[in-house]
Amino acid sequence: MLRLVSFALFLVVWWTAALLVGGAKLPSPPAVLDVMIAEAASGALFLHLGATLARVALAFVLAMSLGSAIGYLMGRVKLADRLGDPWLILLLNLPALVVIVLAYIWAGLTEAAAIAAIAINKLPTAVVTLREGTRALDRSLDEMASVFAMPRWRAFRHVVLPQLAPYVAASARSGLSLVWKIVLVAELLGRPNGVGFEIGVAFQLFDTPRLLAYSLTFAAVVLVIETALVQPFEAHASRWRPRAA
Template sequence: MSAVHVQPRAQPEALPFSNAWTRAFSVFGLILMWWAAARTAASPQLFPGPAQVFGFAWLQITNGDLPWNISITLARVVAAFCVAMLVGGVLGYLAGRSRRADAIMDPWAVVALNLPVLVVVVLTYIWVGLNDTAAVLAVAIAKAPTVFVTVREGARALDPQLEEIALVFRLSHWRRVRRIEAPQLMPYISASARSGLSITWKIVLVVELLGRPNGVGFALNLFFQNFNVAGILAYGLAFAGIMLAVETAVLQPWERRATAWRRRV
């Protein structure tokens, strides 16, 4: 019998540019289009160009206003995000594992999901007061229902065969949660975290605009009253850039690590 020679599979050709260079060219093209649009605008105050916006941002950085306001907003975002993930995750897990708990909490989740964020913010300020506790609580209440729904679906999708294995080996409740349930829930938790972060910081800006004396939302309100479009763009782009960096450097690697076991199965 003649030997069968297996030809090695050809490796894919390397791309001429890496993803980093592609992203850099994309950002450069966006700035170039922004510059061209600003050149054709009727007034530089109405639509400032990149140089004017970046110059204003640098001025705000050197005088300390931009770092101060961003740090305050980031603290509120982190606090509200953690509260929403903790409360929504725990309640979602309980609802996904217990039909009775789901029957109790589902109507509340439906109401919370359909309640306008502005109503939640205004009522929280009225009942709790114009303080940081009310700001964080309002954002957490607005975000927790989406975390609840996502984690509940993950808890419902847990593999029953793995549950039977845990019973056969008589694993303790904590080891069953840690070794069997948590890895299966991680894709749902990471998905709710990524979407939750982008929603949370937007709600925080609205909360600050309505009732706080500091933060990015407060600064945007001042710029709006003074018709300072360059200030609005400078603060908006700076904070969006920081949130993008957090997602790229923290949330995306965490999501890949949390779901790595699926690629090994």
């Protein structure tokens, strides 16, 4: 209910601003909706949305799985932490644009280059978050598992993973927004489809309604993914915690 009120307020502010500034710079909500409907009817909206979503999914899964594994290793093994730390700092501070441009130069304007570049941008934050999570693991529970001679996999699954779950969820949430921002840049620079490509076209034509139609549709999709997937996962992972934490 509160969410609806908040959304309605957003529409009111938008509409008022559109009336004040004028339709060329900021089109009103109905104008944007018209473009959305037209693009959806032609199928272009779904094509571009699908292409972008596929890239997001691939890059996200790649970065999360690789980043979590490396982060866990660096949290557990001192040597890995020492060796990996300079690389991590470098990657963390490398601008996304540099990675994307270099990837396109070295690997060509290919799908693989785009996905790799997006994944490399997300990777270091996943590593950092999971390394923190691993460092915060409760040693006394490790000892308990060791005394009771729990096999490695069972201990990992039931003792370690539940402690890492909040960190995975936090990393997934921030990662999703990061990947979503970077994927558009990658598409703008070197892909012939996707929301980023469409926004590039709209920018060249100064077609604001089209620009908003695509970005808002994608924002809506991200919102749905967040409420339908990320939040239920978090709720499930933290169901044992006392409520209202």
